[in-house]
Amino acid sequence: MEVNEFYWYSRQITDQLAPRISPKYRPMILASAGAGAWDLVIPTLVGALSEEDVVITTAEKGALRELMEFRREPLTYLERIRTSD
Secondary structure (H helix, E strand, O other): OOHHHHHHHHHHHHHHHHHHOOOOOHHHHHHHHHOOOHHHHHHHHHHHHHHOOOOEOHHHHHHHHHHHHHOOOOOHHHHHOOEOO
């Protein structure tokens, strides 16, 4: 993955998943996304999904994994996210 792909995929997955999290985290994630701070957005999104026990698809979890691995972020919270399929 290249940096431009990381940005594009980060925007896509954030747009898809941010509406599913509570207002506790959503404004912070959307503000960071608006500023292009994807290095903050993705780990925060993963943490929020994990903490709030939001169920996502296997494909969504795979996309988050790719983004987290690209940034060499720990996968601890990602592993806790449940999938629906």
